[in-house]
Amino acid sequence: MALVFGQQPGDRVLDPMCGAGTVLVEGAVSFPDAFYVGLDRSPEQIERAHSNVDFSELANISILHGSAMSLPFVSDLFDAVLCDLPFGQKHSVLTKIEELYRRSLVEMARVVHRGGIAVLLTSPFSSIFLERHIRKFPVSRPSLVGDEEQEAGKEQGEEDPTLSPVVDLKDHGDTEGSLSEIATDVAEQPQLVPSEKQWFGVESHSLGLGVRDAVIHVLKLA
DSSP states (O other), rough: OOTTTTTTOOOEEETTTOOSSHHHHHHHHHHHSSSSEEESSOOOHHHHHHHHHHHHOOOOHHEEEBBBBBBBSSSOOEEEEEEEEEOOOOOHHHHHHHHHHHHHHHHHHHHEEEEEEEEEEEOOOTHHHHTTTTOOOOHHHHOOOOOOHHHHHHHHHHOOTSSOOOOOOOGGTHHHHHHHHHHHHHTTTTOOOOOTTTHHHEEEEEEEEEEEEEEEEEEEEE
């Protein structure tokens, strides 16, 4: 999945439903100069992820316990999201999948800066739920909404007053302990999502994974 768009050195990449951490390990091996953060709400999965990361001996991955629907990070912190979403193949969870996708997309949009990328893997059936909450990328669109203004603001040192202060992971040593500290520090801060931020579907690719079919969705935040 990481090869779909490729990271740049220093990029911060989030997997908000990391499970056993396989997507993170794949990305960290392919792009060792990027930094990866994984979250999962299951203690069992977190334990598996720690084991896989320890076995890989990769130093650019951190694992935290948390929910994709309430991410413990300030706004605009990450450059990209990589995530193998729950497929929702059991009938008992189908009604919950769309709500999970909707709330998770909102949180991803908050913690990723405008112009960031999300690469999401799901089933052809569950793609229906995902696509209800993203917009088609207009072919005639010359540029992303606000890109030029945002870049001009950066050059002039202006800050967006609607966003929480951005915490630089590098300032905290890029360690799991420091990330936990960040999560604690921002837990009580109001997390605002600028109303104009929206995920746009850029492209999708169908895959055959042996026992199951899947679709990779590439989204861009505008």
